[in-house]
Amino acid sequence: MLAGKRIYIVDDDSGFLKGIERLLRAHGLRARTFLSAQAFEAEADLRDAACLIVDVHLGDVSGIDLIRRMLAGPAAVPFIVVTGNSSETTRLAAAAAGCCAYLEKPFSSKALLDSIRSAIELH
Template sequence: MSADPTVFVVDDDEAVRDSIRVLLETSGFRVEDFGSPADFLSSDAPGRPGCLLVDVRMPGMSGLEVQLHLAETGSALPVIVITGHGDVPLAVQAMKAGAVDFVQKPFDEEIILTAVRTALDRAERQRGRSCPPEVLNRLATLTPRERDVLEGLVAGRPNKVIAHHLSISPRTVEIHRARVMDKMRAESLPRLVRMALEAGVVPKGD
């Protein structure tokens, strides 16, 4: 898997996804799109470098709920919300929750490009922050299997998915996860993921 930054687009409207993809790819950005929040959150995208463009109104799960889920699981992806007419109050709510920007439909191409550049710049600054030496030292104490489990957690995968991916039992994943939390001295999963991201841990592709 490439560690190059990617613009992830989540929108249930295929025409919107296609138009954004064409605009961004024509401007030199790497793009991956998803038709639903569930597809996005079940992938390894939340743990990879880049930014997220997400529609604020979608069936089942709103863009704001996606943003809050990312924050709760420790994902460092900067978020840009896409809004339709009348959705500005929701966009403001998303901004208060940490979104980088919001863009309104119909899109102004330059506004989208500026928002994406700003989000990717923020992501780059976050990755460039110096990681405390003690965190790197703790990371070095992990066994290869513990590192595999950590990468799965950074990718936002549930224990069962990590177990399937590594061909081990969910119970074994739980044991490794507990050891990783202990070795990294992380009091919570979000804290563990943040430390791992600061240390440059990027999940491998399947």
């Protein structure tokens, strides 16, 4: 199911990206990180994506807007929304976009890994 696939992570916090990438690699998952929506859109090849993890508040665009643009394209990839500043409006927008999980920072490693597994299994 995950052979050759990657978990793509988009967050404007480089420390967060490094930590999540290490966690995923420690659990045998391949990861690719992006510091901005622009970098993700320019460099990501969703044909090898198993799952996308995207922060709501990116410096250059809303993570929800990025997801909406991604969903308008040809590749359907399950996604998880993460945020450090949750609100009911954000939670509803993420749900309306079809997120598989919505995690508030800080979250546990187990919560993230369980969310990734669920997202991939449901897709």
